[in-house]
Amino acid sequence: DLMEFDLQIDGVDRGAITWGETIDDTVKAASPVVVIGAGMAGIQAGIRLSQAGLPFTVVEKNAGPGGTWWENRYPGARVDVASHQYCYSFEPAEHWSEYFCQHPELRAYFTRVFDKYGLRPHCRFETEVTGLEWDEAAARWRVNVRLGDGEDEVLEARFVISAVGSLNIPHLPDIEGMEDFAGPSFHSARWPEGFDHRGLRFALLGAGASGFQIAPTIAPEVEQLNVFQRTAQWVMPNPIYHSPVPAGESWAMRHLPFYGRWLRFVVTHLGVSAGPDTFRIDPEHVDPRNQSVNEVNAMVRDHLLDFMCEQLEGRPDLIERLTPDYPAWGKRILQDNGSWFQCLKRPNVELVRTRIERIVPEGILTADGKLYTADAICYATGFLHNEFLAFDALGRGGVSLHEQWGDTPTAFLGISVPNFPNLFLCYGPGTNLAHSAGLFFHAEFQTAHAMEGIRRVLSAGAKSIEVRRQVHDRYVDELVAEISTLVWAHPTIEHSHYKNSDGKVYTLSPWSLPRYWEITREVSPEDYRVE
Ligand code: NAP
Numbered sequence: 001d002l003m004e005f006d007l008q009i010d011g012v013d014r015g016a017i018t019w020g021e022t023i024d025d026t027v028k029a030a031s032p033v034v035v036i037g038a039g040m041a042g043i044q045a046g047i048r049l050s051q052a053g054l055p056f057t058v059v060e061k062n063a064g065p066g067g068t069w070w071e072n073r074y075p076g077a078r079v080d081v082a083s084h085q086y087c088y089s090f091e092p093a094e095h096w097s098e099y100f101c102q103h104p105e106l107r108a109y110f111t112r113v114f115d116k117y118g119l120r121p122h123c124r125f126e127t128e129v130t131g132l133e134w135d136e137a138a139a140r141w142r143v144n145v146r147l148g149d150g151e152d153e154v155l156e157a158r159f160v161i162s163a164v165g166s167l168n169i170p171h172l173p174d175i176e177g178m179e180d181f182a183g184p185s186f187h188s189a190r191w192p193e194g195f196d197h198r199g200l201r202f203a204l205l206g207a208g209a210s211g212f213q214i215a216p217t218i219a220p221e222v223e224q225l226n227v228f229q230r231t232a233q234w235v236m237p238n239p240i241y242h243s244p245v246p247a248g249e250s251w252a253m254r255h256l257p258f259y260g261r262w263l264r265f266v267v268t269h270l271g272v273s274a275g276p277d278t279f280r281i282d283p284e285h286v287d288p289r290n291q292s293v294n295e296v297n298a299m300v301r302d303h304l305l306d307f308m309c310e311q312l313e314g315r316p317d318l319i320e321r322l323t324p325d326y327p328a329w330g331k332r333i334l335q336d337n338g339s340w341f342q343c344l345k346r347p348n349v350e351l352v353r354t355r356i357e358r359i360v361p362e363g364i365l366t367a368d369g370k371l372y373t374a375d376a377i378c379y380a381t382g383f384l385h386n387e388f389l390a391f392d393a394l395g396r397g398g399v400s401l402h403e404q405w406g407d408t409p410t411a412f413l414g415i416s417v418p419n420f421p422n423l424f425l426c427y428g429p430g431t432n433l434a435h436s437a438g439l440f441f442h443a444e445f446q447t448a449h450a451m452e453g454i455r456r457v458l459s460a461g462a463k464s465i466e467v468r469r470q471v472h473d474r475y476v477d478e479l480v481a482e483i484s485t486l487v488w489a490h491p492t493i494e495h496s497h498y499k500n501s502d503g504k505v506y507t508l509s510p511w512s513l514p515r516y517w518e519i520t521r522e523v524s525p526e527d528y529r530v531e
Contacts, residue, residue, distance in 0.1 A: 013090035017051035039067015041426035041443035042163035066110035076217030081437035094253035132393035139463035203374035211380030216343035271436035275512030311341035416467035424450035482510035
């Protein structure tokens with residue numbers, strides 16, 4: 001059912017809003033909505049609001065649309081989800097030049113969709129939301145924003161859809177002496193426009209999904225690249241990771257009926273049909289090294305090790321340092337066509353696994369007393385994944401969302417939070433996907449849920465909609481119990497942005513895509529109080 005919904009073989013957008021005349025125009029006109037963020041989910045929300053005929057404003061802190069793909073411009077930034085799937089179901093993309101395309105093409109895609117659906121007049125760029133306040137008497141949100149010139153303004157909205165993303169508040173490590181470094185240093189998501197790395201002695205701190213893309217891209221152009229990796233990460237072979245889409249296939253996609261849809265089906269179906277079962281910790285599984293969680297997982301481990309050993313033939317030192325000591329898939333898996341492992345074999349590249357002692361003006365000093373001189377440092381050290389909103393929201397009775405959450409952010413379906421009526425989150429707590437790559441699917445489900453919530457309020461002539469506390473609590477208990485049976489919660493994984501300070505995982509979804517679709521499709525009175 002989900003594939004049929006997604007593929008839209010007849011060209012009809014299954015998720016389009018078709019409220020028709022059911023809601024009076026005067027009601028609509030009096031129901032402004034603010035969408036926070038013009039990234040993947042914010043654009044999706046804008047399209048649906050526009051179809052519903054509601055007045056809306058998209059507030060975006062950046063100067064253009066695309067969210068994470070507006071911000072991440074480091075050399076080598078590309079998707080790790082097949083491009084033909086990494087697009088809206090109703091905006092198929094037959095135009096990708098690579099199977100896993102790079103950031104300029106992604107930015108161009110989002111800009112094209114944004115303009116095609118006429119969102120620009122609704123969008124306020126370089127405007128940052130600094131806080132939300134619920135006005136009980138008026139049943140409206142006051143959205144505090146700061147404009148590019150530093151001026152503050154308040155927008156009023158009956159509903160707020162937060163589409164701020166989840167992996168975008170840069171995490172910088174807390175290493176002594178960072179401010180003493182003499183050269184330029186920056187986070188990977190803040191790679192300076194036009195920064196010339198050629199010929200530099202470059203220090204790359206962190207080798208997760210961002211760092212492992214930067215290293216092979218800049219290695220041939222820098223004088224020396226020192227990659228500081230704290231934990232070895234699992235890498236999956238993907239021979240077409242950097243491959244262009246051949247001209248014949250591009251032609252077929254444009255001109256052969258259903259070819260593009262078929263390709264999307266092929267690259268998507270596995271992720272859609274596979275649930276998290278292959279990632280489940282099997283209590284009966286015996287592994288004396290505690291390095292696998294079930295039989296399939298043990299096989300995957302062997303397969304990944306074989307790939308690595310093949311790539312690093314003749315370099316037992318690298319094999320030893322790059323073999324992870326936790327089960328495969330325990331962190332976001334990396335994909336390699338060989339570029340990452342080959343890069344580490346280059347004479348001008350060194351993989352450093354020794355603990356960093358401190359940063360000094362000349363470079364990086366490790367615990368063994370060695371100084372790695374550097375002209376520039378890039379911190380590819382990830383994001384604050386457990387902090388869902390950079391700003392606070394004050395809900396009913398002035399309750400602070402940050403205080404309510406602390407280090408354990410939770411939301412019913414990842415969308416609705418008790419005490420915060422008429423607020424819907426996209427990519428909220430418990431909705432990141434480590435087991436299948438379907439964040440576009442999630443954005444479509446979440447905005448559909450939000451739109452249905454809004455419709456319920458408007459059609460009932462009501463003021464607000466809020467998830468029932470017991471429903472939220474029951475859902476979170478279920479989610480946490482489920483997650484704790486999966487590989488990402490495995491105790492051998494010491495450092496992971498999925499875990500909070502207590503080592504618990506609240507950010508990931510344990511549900512298969514069809515299951516999440518099922519549970520988000522309805523906005524029921526048992527779950528929500530409409531007032
Ligand atoms: P990440 O996966 O969290 O990796 C951060 C790296 O920095 C890790 O190697 C980490 O080591 C290291 N690190 C963090 N704090 C450190 C410290 N205090 N000292 C030393 N090392 C430290 O972050 P990311 O690479 O930016 O990726 C984050 C997420 O963004 C990914 O999981 C993925 O979902 C998404 N992403 C996707 C793509 C893509 O589509 N291709 C690209 C980039 C990012 P430890 O492993 O020891 O913590």
